[in-house]
Amino acid sequence: MNTATEAVALRIARAFSEAEVVGDAAVLERYEVDDLRPGAAIFPRSSADISDILQFAASEKMAVIACGSRTKLGIGSPPHKYDVALDLSRLNRVLSYEPRDLTLGVEPGVTISALSEVLAAENQFLPLDPPFAASATIGGIIASDSVSPLRQRFGGPRDFVLGMEFVTGYGAQSKSGGRVVKNVTGYDLHKPLIGSLGTLAVITRINLKTFPIPQSRAGFSIMVPKLSDVQMFFQAIADSPLEPIALAAFSSGAEISRSRSGSGSWNALAVTAGNDAVVTRYRRDFSTAVTRIPGAEMAELGPSEFNQNYEFVREFPRLAKESSASAVVFRIAALPAAIASVIERLQDALQRAEVNCDVLAHAFGLIYFAVLPDRNVAMDRLGALAAEVFQLVVDAGAQARIEFGPTALKRVTRVWGPARADFELMARVKRTFDPENILSPGRFVEGM
Amino acid sequence: MHVHSLTGASAAPILKLSRIFLPPANVDRRFIRDLTGALGSQAVLSAPEDMLLYDYDGSVEQARPDCVAFPRSRSDVVTIVELAAQYRLPLVGRGAGTGLSGGALAREGGVLVVFSRMNHILEIDAENRRAVVEPGVVNLDLSRAVDHLGLYFAPDPSSQKSCTIGGNVSENAGGPHTLAYGVTTNHVTGLEVVLPEGKIVRLGGKTEMPGYDLTGLLVGSEGTFALVTEITVKLSRKPEAVKTLLAIFDDIANAPETVAELTARAITPAACEMLDGWTLRAIEDFVHAGFPRDSAAVLLIEIEGLAESVEEQSAEVIDICNRNHAREVRLARDAAERDLLWKGRKNAFGAVGRLSPSYYVQDGVIPRTKLPETLKRIDEIGKKYGFQIGNIFHAGDGNLHPIILFDQRDRAQFDRAVAAAGEIMRHCVESGGALTGEHGVGMEKNELMPLMFSDADFDLMRRMRSAFNPEGRLNPGKIFPLGKSCGEIRVMPPAPVPA
Numbered sequence: 001m002n003t004a005t006e007a008v009a010l011r012i013a014r015a016f017s018e019a020e021v022v023g024d025a026a027v028l029e030r031y032e033v034d035d036l037r038p039g040a041a042i043f044p045r046s047s048a049d050i051s052d053i054l055q056f057a058a059s060e061k062m063a064v065i066a067c068g069s070r071t072k073l074g075i076g077s078p079p080h081k082y083d084v085a086l087d088l089s090r091l092n093r094v095l096s097y098e099p100r101d102l103t104l105g106v107e108p109g110v111t112i113s114a115l116s117e118v119l120a121a122e123n124q125f126l127p128l129d130p131p132f133a134a135s136a137t138i139g140g141i142i143a144s145d146s147v148s149p150l151r152q153r154f155g156g157p158r159d160f161v162l163g164m165e166f167v168t169g170y171g172a173q174s175k176s177g178g179r180v181v182k183n184v185t186g187y188d189l190h191k192p193l194i195g196s197l198g199t200l201a202v203i204t205r206i207n208l209k210t211f212p213i214p215q216s217r218a219g220f221s222i223m224v225p226k227l228s229d230v231q232m233f234f235q236a237i238a239d240s241p242l243e244p245i246a247l248a249a250f251s252s253g254a255e256i257s258r259s260r261s262g263s264g265s266w267n268a269l270a271v272t273a274g275n276d277a278v279v280t281r282y283r284r285d286f287s288t289a290v291t292r293i294p295g296a297e298m299a300e301l302g303p304s305e306f307n308q309n310y311e312f313v314r315e316f317p318r319l320a321k322e323s324s325a326s327a328v329v330f331r332i333a334a335l336p337a338a339i340a341s342v343i344e345r346l347q348d349a350l351q352r353a354e355v356n357c358d359v360l361a362h363a364f365g366l367i368y369f370a371v372l373p374d375r376n377v378a379m380d381r382l383g384a385l386a387a388e389v390f391q392l393v394v395d396a397g398a399q400a401r402i403e404f405g406p407t408a409l410k411r412v413t414r415v416w417g418p419a420r421a422d423f424e425l426m427a428r429v430k431r432t433f434d435p436e437n438i439l440s441p442g443r444f445v446e447g448m
Numbered sequence: 449m450h451v452h453s454l455t456g457a458s459a460a461p462i463l464k465l466s467r468i469f470l471p472p473a474n475v476d477r478r479f480i481r482d483l484t485g486a487l488g489s490q491a492v493l494s495a496p497e498d499m500l501l502y503d504y505d506g507s508v509e510q511a512r513p514d515c516v517a518f519p520r521s522r523s524d525v526v527t528i529v530e531l532a533a534q535y536r537l538p539l540v541g542r543g544a545g546t547g548l549s550g551g552a553l554a555r556e557g558g559v560l561v562v563f564s565r566m567n568h569i570l571e572i573d574a575e576n577r578r579a580v581v582e583p584g585v586v587n588l589d590l591s592r593a594v595d596h597l598g599l600y601f602a603p604d605p606s607s608q609k610s611c612t613i614g615g616n617v618s619e620n621a622g623g624p625h626t627l628a629y630g631v632t633t634n635h636v637t638g639l640e641v642v643l644p645e646g647k648i649v650r651l652g653g654k655t656e657m658p659g660y661d662l663t664g665l666l667v668g669s670e671g672t673f674a675l676v677t678e679i680t681v682k683l684s685r686k687p688e689a690v691k692t693l694l695a696i697f698d699d700i701a702n703a704p705e706t707v708a709e710l711t712a713r714a715i716t717p718a719a720c721e722m723l724d725g726w727t728l729r730a731i732e733d734f735v736h737a738g739f740p741r742d743s744a745a746v747l748l749i750e751i752e753g754l755a756e757s758v759e760e761q762s763a764e765v766i767d768i769c770n771r772n773h774a775r776e777v778r779l780a781r782d783a784a785e786r787d788l789l790w791k792g793r794k795n796a797f798g799a800v801g802r803l804s805p806s807y808y809v810q811d812g813v814i815p816r817t818k819l820p821e822t823l824k825r826i827d828e829i830g831k832k833y834g835f836q837i838g839n840i841f842h843a844g845d846g847n848l849h850p851i852i853l854f855d856q857r858d859r860a861q862f863d864r865a866v867a868a869a870g871e872i873m874r875h876c877v878e879s880g881g882a883l884t885g886e887h888g889v890g891m892e893k894n895e896l897m898p899l900m901f902s903d904a905d906f907d908l909m910r911r912m913r914s915a916f917n918p919e920g921r922l923n924p925g926k927i928f929p930l931g932k933s934c935g936e937i938r939v940m941p942p943a944p945v946p947a
Contacts, residue, residue, distance in 0.1 A: 100712040101815045101846075123714070158664055159634050172904040180813045182631065182845045183882040184620045184668050185889060185900055186927070187909050191633075191664030200660070212714030235575065241688035241754055277756035333656035337575040365576075365655055401658040416658045422651050426660045428915040432908070445659045 008039025008062065008083045015056050016042065020049070031085035033065055033443075034078035034407040041085040047165065047173050047204040050086070054202065055171030057084060058436040065440045066198040068109055068137030072144045074321070074404050076197050077415045080442030086202060088139055094118055095205060096179070103162065103179055105207045108139025124210040127154035131318040139203050145195030147331070149246035149271070149313050152364050154211065157194045164190035165205035169434025179207045192429055199444040200433035214245075214273030219306035220286055222268040223252065225295040227347075230266050231340035233296075234363040236289040237270070238336060242282060246271035247363040248313045256316075256323045256358050256370070269309045316360040320370035321404040326377050328405040330389055332367040334398035342367060342396045349388055368403070379408045386413045394418060416445040474557065475514035479535045483517060483559075486527045491518045491565075502542070502560050506607070506797075508808050508856065509550030509891050511925075513540065513560035520565045522640065522648060522677040529675065530646040532559050538921050539644065541671045543584060543612030546605075548809055549890030551619055551670050555925035561675060563614050569593055570678065577683040578637070578654045583614025583676050590681070599683040602629040605886070606794040614676050620668030622886030624719040624793065627844040628752070629684065631886060633667040638680035641666065641673075644922050654680055665912075670888050671923040673916035687718075687752035691762045692780040692789060695747040695769040696740050700724055703745040704819035706772040707843040710749075711816045715764055718752040720844030721793055727800065727838040727851070728792075734799035737792025738785065743775065747843065748793055796840050797851070804836075804853035808865050811887040812876030816846040825875050826850050833868040847885035848876070874899060889927045897929050 009023030022028070022041045031038050044050045057064050063081035067073060068088055092109035099122035106115060112128060115138060119125050130136050130146035140146075142157050154160065163177025176189035193200055224230055230249040237247060249268040272282040283300065290298045301309060312319070320329045334342045339361050346369055350357040356372040371385060386402065386409060393400040394417075402415045423446045430437075430448045442448075475494070484492045493499070494515040503512040514537070519525045532539050538558030545552055554560045567584035574597045581590060587608040591600040604623035605611055615621070617639070622631045629635075638652035652663035666673055697703045703722050710720065723731070723746050728739035739746055747769070751761045762779075769777045780786040792799075800807050814822050823839065826848075830837035838851040850872055854865040873883055877899045884893055897906070906928060913920070 098815060098817065100708065100817045102711065102714070103815065155630070155634065158661060159630060168908060172908060174902075174905050174908045176905075178813075178882045178900070180815055180846055180881045180885075182622060182626065182813050182842070182847045182885040184622075184631070184886055185883045185893075186897070186905070187912055188620075188633070188664055188668055189908065189912065192660035192662065194661060194664075196660055212716075238575070238577070238685075241685065243753075274754070274757050275760050277760065278754055281754060281756050335573075335576040335578075335654055399653075399655055399657050420650075420657070420659070422649050422662055423659065425649055425651070425662055425916070429660050429662070429665070429912070432911045432915045 011060065012040045012042060012084060016053065020044070028085070030070060031067065031087070033073045033082055034410065036079055036082040038065070038082050038085040040083070041087050043087050043090050045090050047167060050167045050202050050204060051171045051173050053084070053086065054167055054169060054438070057438050058170055061436060062438060063441050064438055066139075066202045068140040069111065069135040071132035071136055072140055072146070075144050076440070076443035077447065078407055078410050078442065079440060080447065088202070089137070091204065099124060099210070102210045102212075103181065103207065104210050105179060105205055106138055107205060108137060108203045110138050112136050112138060112141060119210055120213070123213050125213050126208060127151070127160065127211060128157065129314055131315050133314060138206055142194055142206055143196060143198050143203060147362070147366055149248055149310070149362065151366070152247050152362060153243055153245040158191060160209040161190060161194060162207040162209060164193060164203055164207065166190070166193060166201035166203045168201045169436060169439045173204075177207065181209055197440055197443050199430060199440045199448055201439070215275050216279060217271065217273045218279045218282070219301040219310065220270045220272070220283070221299045221301055221305070221309060222270060222286065222290055223297045224266050224268065224293055227266060227340050227344060229293045229296060230268055230361070231337075232293055233268055233289060234336065234339065236292070237363065240285060242285055244270045244282070245273045246310070246313070248360060249363075250313070250316070250360045251358065256319045269313055271310065313360060317368050317403055320358060320368065320372070323370070324372055324375060326373050326375055326382065326406055328371040328382065328386060328409060329403045330369040330371070330400050331403040332369055332393055332398055332400045334365050334367055334396065336363060336365045338396060338398060339363070339365065339367060342393060342398050343369070345392045345396055346389060349392055353385060355385060379406070379412065382406070382409050383412050390414070390417055419446065475537060476535055479531060479537065480515055483515070483528065483531055486531065487517065487519070487524055491520070491524070492516070502545070502562070503553070505545045505547045505550060505552050507548050507550045507890070507892050508806065509553055511550070511553040511555040511891070512557065513554035514557045516560045516562055518562050518565050522642065525561065525642050525675055525677050526646050526648065528559060528561055529642050529644060532921065533645060536919070536921065538924050539675065540923050541614065541618065541675050543615030544586070544607070544610045546607040546611040547615060547619060547890065548811065548887040549619070549884065549892040551888050551890040551923070551926065552615065553891065555891050558921070563612060566677070567612075572597070573654070574599065576654065577685070578680060579683055580678060580680050581613055583612060583617070583679060585613050587611050587613055587616060594683055598686050600686055601681060602635055602684045603632045606797065613679055613681070617667050617676055617679055618669070618671045619888040620886070622842070622847065624721055624842055625750070626886070627720055627842065628716055628718040633664060635682045636663060636667050636679060637682060639663055639666055639676055640678035642675045642677055644674070644917050644919065648677070652680070668888070670890060670926055672913050672926060673922065675922070689753065689755040689758040690786070691751045691758050692786040693749045693751070693762060693765060694739070694778040694780070694789060695749065695774045696743045696776045696778070697745045697747075697773065698743065698775050699773065700744040700823065701820060702773045703747055704823050704843065706747060706769055706774070707819055708817055709768050709772060710765065711844070713764070713768065715761055715768070717749045717761075717765065717844060719748070719750040720842070721748040722746070722839070722841040722843035723748070723793070723796065724839040726836065727796060727840050730803055730838065731792045731796055731799040734802060735792045735795050737788050739792060748789055800838055800851050800853065804855070806854050806856035808852040808854065808869055810848060810850045810852070810869055810872055811884045812848045812873055812881060813885040814846045814848065814876050814879045814881040816844070818879045819843060819846065822848065822875065822879065826872060829868050829871050833864050835865065835868055837868075842885070845885070846881065870896060891926055894927055895929045895931070897927070
């Protein structure tokens with residue numbers, strides 16, 4: 001441990017009880033963000049603890065990064081500074097659950113898998129079905145706005161998070177929204193917290209709507225010869241009264257391929273839910289849509305095939321990230337009708353550059369595009385490729401950011417994409433929540 | 449020129465004693481001259497008698513602007529905002545004036561910016577189910593414009609025939625069908641706004657954008673952050689099948705119990721409205737919607753979706769209603785019968801307005817399981833204060849609209865009505881609910897805000913308002929408690945100290 005980090009650990013330990021603070025290098029290694037290691041990790045048990053810690057950190061100008069199970073610390077630009085890891089794993093209680101009201105209030109450190117068990121006992125679920133599902137915490141899922149395949153039907157967290165409690169960068173314990181399903185009392189301050197990577201406040205409670213588990217579920221695999229067929233199938237569903245709970249497409253074979261850079265057949269996964277009559281209806285209407293696409297085939301998936309396909313779709317960003325240390329995973333928001341044209345432009349560019357890529361597209365308008373270069377790729381080459389991807393995405397009227405990528409690349413690239421006019425307003429929001437800029441400084445847009 | 453024809457329909461005006469006094473506008477005449485010079489005389493009103501048309505909305509509040517401006521474009525808005533900045537005048541946006549919390553009233557005078565002439569649908573993108581509209585577009589006009597595409601705009605406030613989408617955005621408006629489809633914020637993906645210094649900024653867009661969700665922050669900020677000049681909304685596909693059921697009860701207690709069981713059994717109707725016997729009789733006298741006059745309460749329940757699912761769900765709903773002692777469950781036979789039932793529901797406030805000199809609509813929210821006890825509590829409060837309180841609820845999501853009938857000309861009655869409303873609101877908050885589900889805080893509930901928010905919460909909200917609106921000139925006197933009596937006839941009980 002160098003002197004600087006030692007000093008942080010000492011100062012933190014002096015300010016708080018020893019049991020809650022860890023300064024051991026072997027432990028701190030786990031909290032690294034983009035090669036930066038904190039001087040201490042601290043384990044608060046309450047919102048009041050967090051308030052004390054953040055007031056201390058603000059007065060000492062220490063940079064704090066909040067985390068849960070640390071699966072998504074790689075998202076965002078490299079932090080400018082990192083003194084303290086605020087580990088929220090001990091804030092892991094379900095604070096209120098009213099199954100008859102379909103509402104839930106939880107602390108941020110609860111894992112989605114633990115929560116799913118609690119809800120399943122009441123035949124309910126949350127449509128947050130995120131990547132890193134084995135260990136992701138609800139706080140991390142919300143703070144990074146993780147994408148669930150179920151967004152197709154249920155929308156994202158902004159549609160079913162009812163309110164939050166949080167501690168601001170100046171240590172104030174505050175809240176927004178409420179616990180009931182409809183509420184317009186006061187400003188919706190929790191909305192910008194969704195996806196903010198902990199740069200505005202530390203979330204201490206999240207109130208959510210819960211949903212009944214559908215009577216039955218079925219998965220269909222639709223295999224089509226080309227990318228434009230995927231678009232045709234997505235559009236056919238969009239123009240119909242059908243509402244599958246998930247609809248995504250990927251190039252054939254449910255694994256990240258290191259050799260797929262362009263043409264080849266595609267697979268769409270459509271998941272439906274409802275009673276038996278509804279599932280029968282979907283089967284019939286999907287078949288009709290498929291017969292209109294030359295060369296297309298449809299199969300209803302058995303349980304194990306379904307799980308394999310669904311997990312691949314859900315875990316795609318993790319699988320792409322873990323496939324190689326040099327992988328760059330873009331998260332691209334596109335208009336539903338533009339999905340194929342965005343993907344085509346990107347695949348063409350990567351083919352010209354002779355670099356592998358892989359892609360997953362959700363029909364609601366979200367594409368994960370993974371650039372998979374050789375392990376020893378030069379960083380300036382990767383930077384040029386990233387710049388080209390950003391440019392092509394902008395030209396197609398879509399929005400991109402780098403979700404995961406090598407730190408060396410993130411240091412020289414605009415991780416959040418081209419600057420926009422509203423970034424200045426975002427900076428005002430950041431200063432309002434965190435005037436001393438101690439919360440995850442540098443990880444968000446424009447170095448916020 | 450008279451302007452009320454341009455502003456769309458407003459809620460029923462309430463006779464107000466203070467209207468007989470017409471003080472001259474206290475705004476700098478040079479401002480009026482400059483504004484008229486920039487926008488033309490057809491776009492500015494400032495005569496005291498003209499201001500009378502803009503000193504009320506659908507609430508019991510009133511406040512008179514010093515002048516009214518009618519922009520036709522974003523550049524007009526910028527002109528108005530820059531001039532107001534130069535003269536340091538308050539700016540208050542207004543659509544059709546149908547709001548129910550005084551959100552579009554110029555509480556501290558200044559300039560009322562009425563968006564009725566910015567009423568163009570700028571783009572309809574059917575394949576991506578998006579539309580881009582100016583703020584003055586009337587809610588139902590957008591649905592009508594996309595009807596031939598099989599699409600509609602889902603938020604459906606009862607005033608949807610006249611209220612504007614700009615007003616919906618400011619208040620984060622709801623409606624009966626938000627039970628299944630969400631409120632305005634769930635259907636807005638982007639905004640163009642003018643900040644109080646005159647700067648135009650675009651937030652969000654047709655797709656998700658990297659960065660903080662500023663669109664989500666702005667929707668429902670009640671005009672205190674910026675003036676909205678363009679709105680990008682999601683359009684929804686019209687359902688394949690719809691069934692509208694009317695469950696009729698002889699005992700009012702059975703209706704909320706039915707709703708609680710529907711929720712607990714995980715049946716999500718598109719809408720689930722409750723009307724008590726008194727309210728439905730008032731409606732029948734006015735609209736003849738087909739509500740049975742001798743019943744104690746009805747539930748208006750709509751199931752939408754795929755034909756196969758609607759069939760099964762409506763059978764379940766009927767079963768639950770019957771098990772909760774419904775006298776009868778009627779199924780609307782056709783679109784005409786369905787429309788008539790909804791016409792009854794959506795004209796409820798108008799129907800009540802025929803029976804009483806004034807009425808005061810509440811907008812509390814409670815957890816849905818607390819419906820039965822809340823109905824009893826409202827009855828007790830009505831008896832305690834000696835008022836008839838009609839009950840009309842978005843029962844499915846626990847959003848209550850008790851209507852207190854009183855005579856605003858009688859000061860003592862007005863004070864009692866406000867006190868009764870305060871008790872209902874306290875009950876909602878103590879039950880774990882909220883002060884407002886869809887009408888907004890405005891100048892109606894701002895003094896009750898300490899029931900829900902701490903000093904730290906107010907401090908953060910004030911900081912956020914200052915980040916956008918540093919001089920506080922945008923819609924002043926709203927949302928935050930002033931801790932003093934306000935308006936000409938309005939006296940709120942002192943705000944209780946938070947626990």
